[in-house]
Amino acid sequence: MKSDIILRVIAKLLMPFTLIFALYVQFHGDFGPGGGFQAGVIAAAAVVFYSIIFGLEAGRRLVPGWVVEKVLATGVLVYAVTGLAGIALGGNYLDYFVLDADPVTGQHRGIFWVEVGVALTVSGVMIKLFYMFAGRSREPEDA
């Protein structure tokens, strides 16, 4: 699909909007529909879309595979460390009330970091799955 100019132009036009929409879904998830999972999938879909139109190699130049692996592991760590922060500050695991002097602000802070963790893991796994599947050749491999 690399040679089709219409697809290339449309893809370039859509990319920034898709990524901004992912960020909107991520950070506006407290008020409207959305959250880490949805934002992660939308961001991953943007990268997958880019890779389909411009080729897998271009996608891997944009977001290298090893970066994706680090990202998908970092997400779970961010979530788990948010839980540990609750213990460190004198509460229970995943207790957000103690994350700030004001309990409601603490809740906001906890939910924010937890959603960041979810988004990182989900987007990482989605992109990595696509890279793994798309990177395989058609020739039968010896089992």
Next chain:
Amino acid sequence: METLTINVLLAVMAVTVTAMALQRNLFGVVVLFGIYSFLMATVLVALDAVDVAMTEAAVGAGVSTVLLLGALYLTGGTEAKPSRRPLLPLALSIAVGAVLVYGMLGLPGFSDPGAPIHVHVAPHYLEASVRETGVPNVVTAVLASYRGYDTLGETAVVFTAGIGVIALLRRRREKESR
């Protein structure tokens, strides 16, 4: 009006599924699968479950369609004719479906306010979530705060599934280069 919309959408979904079962061209099946997911997402929007609808549209219609097309590229595009008539699997599917329908008869009515799920902790979430968490979207409050353990588990499941696939596919590639 809402009930009518949902019923029409569900009827179109049933048609889509029938078309999928009859279709031998797997490319067509994947496209129908995407259509099914978008219809499902529309039903969820009509039910005011916008968070789930977004997930369905992005995962069901978006990413899994791409992954299925990727799999199709590797396997070829036509479904093989079954070697014999699949009567036993058909009977088994119908039996399981009948059992599920029978089990569904015991569930409380749709959007019944007296259903067990609506009288346990849900009223507390709806009543107290804004005061306790300051988050107006109660879905986010429940997922990330009240049910933080569950969501941590879900994230771990996604992570585990991801590294499982990576481990499986990468080992094969290394074997190839040897």
